[in-house]
Amino acid sequence: xxxxxDIRYVRIGTDRLDESVEFATRILGLELVERNSQAAYxxxxxRDHNVCYVKGAGTGHVVGFEMASSGLLDxxxxxxxxxxxxxxxGSAAQCEQRRVMDMVQFEDPTGNCIxxxxxxxxxxxxxxxxxxxxxxxxxxxxxxxTDAATDETFWTQQLGAKxxxxxxxxxxxxxxxxxxxxxxxxxxxxxxxxxxFQVREVDDIMRSWYWLCEQGVRxxxxxxxxxxxxARFLYFYGPDDMIYxxxxxxxxxxxxxxxxxxxxxxPREATxxxxxxxxxxxxxxxxxxxxxxxxxxxxx
Ligand SMILES: CC(C)c1ccc(C(=O)O)c(O)c1O
Ligand SMILES: [Fe+2]
Numbered sequence: 001x002x003x004x005x006d007i008r009y010v011r012i013g014t015d016r017l018d019e020s021v022e023f024a025t026r027i028l029g030l031e032l033v034e035r036n037s038q039a040a041y042x043x044x045x046x047r048d049h050n051v052c053y054v055k056g057a058g059t060g061h062v063v064g065f066e067m068a069s070s071g072l073l074d075x076x077x078x079x080x081x082x083x084x085x086x087x088x089x090g091s092a093a094q095c096e097q098r099r100v101m102d103m104v105q106f107e108d109p110t111g112n113c114i115x116x117x118x119x120x121x122x123x124x125x126x127x128x129x130x131x132x133x134x135x136x137x138x139x140x141x142x143x144x145x146t147d148a149a150t151d152e153t154f155w156t157q158q159l160g161a162k163x164x165x166x167x168x169x170x171x172x173x174x175x176x177x178x179x180x181x182x183x184x185x186x187x188x189x190x191x192x193x194x195x196x197f198q199v200r201e202v203d204d205i206m207r208s209w210y211w212l213c214e215q216g217v218r219x220x221x222x223x224x225x226x227x228x229x230x231a232r233f234l235y236f237y238g239p240d241d242m243i244y245x246x247x248x249x250x251x252x253x254x255x256x257x258x259x260x261x262x263x264x265x266x267p268r269e270a271t272x273x274x275x276x277x278x279x280x281x282x283x284x285x286x287x288x289x290x291x292x293x294x295x296x297x298x299x300x
Pocket of ligand 2: 140
């Protein structure tokens with residue numbers, strides 16, 4: 001069984017490379033590590049990079065996960081191929097673009113592009129952002145799913161993730177002691193829904209909330225508290241309507257808790273997403289509400 005070591009990066013194709021870099025550095029609080037004509041590499045922790053904006057929206061979204069060794073990467077690739085998935089092995093140029101020694105690429109059942117990598121570049125230089133948002137690490141992605149049950153089976157059976165909780169039929173998936181590194185997010189299309197950075201404390205979230213509002217940044221959800229991971233959160237929109245999430249206090253399981261944890265089933269309703277009563281400004285939530293209202297008016 002594949003054992004994902006950690007989430008490593010997201011790659012976001014964009015026709016607004018300059019604007020994305022400006023937003024990520026001036027607003028979000030990432031550090032620009034490298035910029036060339038085709039891509040920009042940024043980070044919110046001491047790793048080489050966590051976010052790479054790639055020129056051309058057609059490039060789409062990619063989520064990269066680190067494997068603990070090249071041997072385990074090869075094993076994972078073989079298992080995926082045996083299960084009928086089309087696995088593309090990364091060329092030298094693709095490995096170089098990702099700053100890794102080895103990589104493979106495939107799609108989950110929804111069509112999200114996933115990469116497994118080995119020996120990603122480490123950095124001897126510590127994270128030094130241009131805005132102090134209190135970011136401590138890149139932590140998870142919200143990943144769109146058009147069929148939550150099928151994607152959950154793929155992530156758990158094929159990639160070794162475990163369900164921490166469900167909201168409706170969408171699973172929050174962990175690959176280590178952190179409550180989730182992938183939050184499946186029900187949608188009509190594939191793609192990364194949001195990119196999460198942990199911040200140090202709730203003060204950072206509230207400070208950013210006031211500041212982002214002053215800057216005219218569109219808030220997507222929050223400030224609030226997730227019922228599932230217990231994290232306090234704030235979501236906001238960047239270029240291309242990509243959503244970024246700051247959160248703090250995500251549940252970390254001890255080894256014993258992790259071993260015995262039974263996933264909880266939360267209903268797909270507002271209090272499962274936010275225990276404080278914040279209302280999301282997010283298309284998929286609006287669509288779900290409209291569908292529910294339509295269903296309710298048909299009852300009887
Ligand atoms: C709104 C999404 C799917 C979501 C739900 C719950 C948590 C959490 O428990 O921390 C998230 O981080 C989310 O992004
Ligand atoms: Fe999230």
